[in-house]
Amino acid sequence: MILTIGYLSERTFSHVVSYLTKNKIAHQVLDLGSLRKATSIRIEEDFSQGNLCIQVDGHTYDFFDYNAYYFRLFYVNQHQDEYNVALSKLIATVYAFAESTRKLVVNRPSAGASNINKFRHLLELQNYGFKTIPTFILGSVWSAQNLLDPKGSYIVKGCSSMKTKTALVDPHIFSRIRRLDTAPALFQPRITGDEVRVHFVGDRYFAERISSARLDYRFAEEDTPANKFAPCTPPPQIIAQCIRYCKTDQLYFAGFDFKVTAEDEWYIFECNPMPGYETYDKRAGTAISAALIDLLTGKTVPFPPAALQPEDREPFIPSYNRPDVTPS
Amino acid sequence: MQKKRFALIRRSAEEQTALSAAFLELGIPFTDICTEPQVVIDTVDGRNGQVTVFLDGVSIQDFALLFYFNFPFRFGDMRKPTRDELFILQEKTQAFLAALATLPRNRVVNTGLVFSWNKTLQNQSFFKHELSKFGLAVENEHFQMETCLVPATDHDIDYSPVLLKADRQIAGDPLIPSGRDKICRFLALYGLDWVLVGWRKKEGQPVVAKVIADGNHLTIIQAKIIIETLIL
Numbered sequence: 334m335i336l337t338i339g340y341l342s343e344r345t346f347s348h349v350v351s352y353l354t355k356n357k358i359a360h361q362v363l364d365l366g367s368l369r370k371a372t373s374i375r376i377e378e379d380f381s382q383g384n385l386c387i388q389v390d391g392h393t394y395d396f397f398d399y400n401a402y403y404f405r406l407f408y409v410n411q412h413q414d415e416y417n418v419a420l421s422k423l424i425a426t427v428y429a430f431a432e433s434t435r436k437l438v439v440n441r442p443s444a445g446a447s448n449i450n451k452f453r454h455l456l457e458l459q460n461y462g463f464k465t466i467p468t469f470i471l472g473s474v475w476s477a478q479n480l481l482d483p484k485g486s487y488i489v490k491g492c493s494s495m496k497t498k499t500a501l502v503d504p505h506i507f508s509r510i511r512r513l514d515t516a517p518a519l520f521q522p523r524i525t526g527d528e529v530r531v532h533f534v535g536d537r538y539f540a541e542r543i544s545s546a547r548l549d550y551r552f553a554e555e556d557t558p559a560n561k562f563a564p565c566t567p568p569p570q571i572i573a574q575c576i577r578y579c580k581t582d583q584l585y586f587a588g589f590d591f592k593v594t595a596e597d598e599w600y601i602f603e604c605n606p607m608p609g610y611e612t613y614d615k616r617a618g619t620a621i622s623a624a625l626i627d628l629l630t631g632k633t634v635p636f637p638p639a640a641l642q643p644e645d646r647e648p649f650i651p652s653y654n655r656p657d658v659t660p661s
Numbered sequence: 662m663q664k665k666r667f668a669l670i671r672r673s674a675e676e677q678t679a680l681s682a683a684f685l686e687l688g689i690p691f692t693d694i695c696t697e698p699q700v701v702i703d704t705v706d707g708r709n710g711q712v713t714v715f716l717d718g719v720s721i722q723d724f725a726l727l728f729y730f731n732f733p734f735r736f737g738d739m740r741k742p743t744r745d746e747l748f749i750l751q752e753k754t755q756a757f758l759a760a761l762a763t764l765p766r767n768r769v770v771n772t773g774l775v776f777s778w779n780k781t782l783q784n785q786s787f788f789k790h791e792l793s794k795f796g797l798a799v800e801n802e803h804f805q806m807e808t809c810l811v812p813a814t815d816h817d818i819d820y821s822p823v824l825l826k827a828d829r830q831i832a833g834d835p836l837i838p839s840g841r842d843k844i845c846r847f848l849a850l851y852g853l854d855w856v857l858v859g860w861r862k863k864e865g866q867p868v869v870a871k872v873i874a875d876g877n878h879l880t881i882i883q884a885k886i887i888i889e890t891l892i893l
Contacts, residue, residue, distance in 0.1 A: 374806035378786055380793040381801075410741075419806040426802070429786030433794070443781055452705055452759035470705035470756045493755035495748060516752040517702045 335360040339405035346405045348611035352622040369411045374419045385430040401437040401629040444584040445606025449494045461578045463601040472517030483507035492519045499549040526594040533587045534624035535635035540565045585635045665725035667691045677876040683884035696733040702756045714760040728770045733757045773852030788872035795843040799869040818859040822883045
């Protein structure tokens with residue numbers, strides 16, 4: 334039995350739940366959007382047993398009853414104090430449980446958590462050998478005027494995980510530079526090329542190349558041609574780096590974003606630990622959902638141990654340092 | 662030898678007053694970085710692995726140790742924030758944390774708070790799950806929406822700081838020796854230098870009721886012990 338927690342009004346969560354229902358996979362849904370209609374919400378945390386029990390209007394979710402968990406947890410203002418307190422408490426307790434349980438959670442809060450901070454996230458990705466674009470956070474008008482120009486050679490986006498549309502630093506944006514006093518922003522030199530999105534479910538991956546005339550392909554623009562999507566195969570080194578990152582962070586489901594130049598240089602933008610994947614999944618014939626459910630139902634293991642090769646059997650102290658003492 | 666410089670990062674002069682008073686009483690000069698009403702995150706430069714960070718024109722690399730506690734920004738009042746205010750809060754917070762995260766980990770006190778972002782180490786339940794795994798007795802939590810707006814009565818909780826350094830010394834009581842070791846192992850695992858552990862007696866035995874990594878709950882005596890332990 335799988336426990337899913339999220340907002341049914343949110344497209345990705347709704348997509349997962351629909352897939353589970355359609356394929357008759359045993360699951361239960363705790364719809365956070367329904368909490369504001371509840372008359373009773375109770376949360377019991379038993380730390381000695383490591384258990385969590387949530388009751389919403391008499392419906393009990395005893396977390397010991399489930400084999401795996403799929404969570405898309407984020408806070409949405411409920412516009413009423415007691416519901417806001419209840420939602421905050423519920424999210425905090427589920428986070429804590431997800432972090433502590435030994436059962437499979439897609440994903441634990443700490444997995445890929447640096448994504449909340451783009452600058453720090455890129456520094457972390459560099460440690461895995463990924464190529465990143467030089468990145469600046471600027472809050473000083475003077476510094477910004479020294480670094481940037483209005484000729485479109487830089488792009489700007491937000492520093493945090495809040496979704497922002499990437500924009501070109503053109504004369505219009507440049508004219509707003511004094512507003513950096515209010516809140517800093519993140520700047521990078523502009524690099525042109527296709528985008529590649531790679532979803533990883535454990536060590537299985539699904540990659541799609543996106544050719545777009547837009548600066549940010551995720552946002553529709555009236556006067557630009559439609560995006561072109563095609564499955565692709567990233568270089569083995571990129572796949573290996575992604576798997577190493579996911580494995581180290583115990584990130585079971587992730588969406589990596591790359592910019593690929595005409596010279597086939599792969600620059601990483603981010604690794605999303607809570608990927609909104611439904612549009613990619615639909616184009617992939619729900620192959621990503623199928624892999625996700627295989628993982629949650631235990632049909633596959635997240636990171637299978639590599640097959641032991643004969644050369645792996647050599648011990649740390651090599652044979653030339655171990656004289657053969659077998660009697661002749 | 663150049664004298665070591667220390668910084669106290671706090672949202673305003675009304676916060677962390679025990680720590681600032683303790684610095685003064687100990688006669689240790691410190692730079693007060695108050696994020697309210699405004700701290701300018703000048704430049705966080707990620708070129709070629711070189712990172713230079715200036716806050717209000719001061720390079721934070723110059724400090725031997727920065728005392729950090731909590732989210733550096735917040736809303737000034739209780740009214741519903743606007744969409745712009747929410748965005749500004751997020752952006753300033755993450756820019757500030759990015760700046761701190763570029764420093765070597767041993768340069769920021771309780772650096773685990775910087776790296777745990779907002780999901781784990783700000784979370785009472787997480788502390789309790791983890792301390793329970795380390796074998797400590799912790800109080801279970803019960804939440805009921807119907808009564809959630811009633812303030813909790815925590816007058817019977819005793820707070821004691823637990824520090825990782827100084828041969829695992831603990832200031833205050835009534836901590837049991839076996840508890841100290843377990844909490845210190847927890848601190849080491851999560852990049853914390855100290856926490857305040859709130860204990861309540863249950864059937865004669867101390868159980869963990871709260872864990873706080875926030876200097877606002879410190880007394881001046883406790884703050885002095887923390888400063889002396891960490892920087893002297």
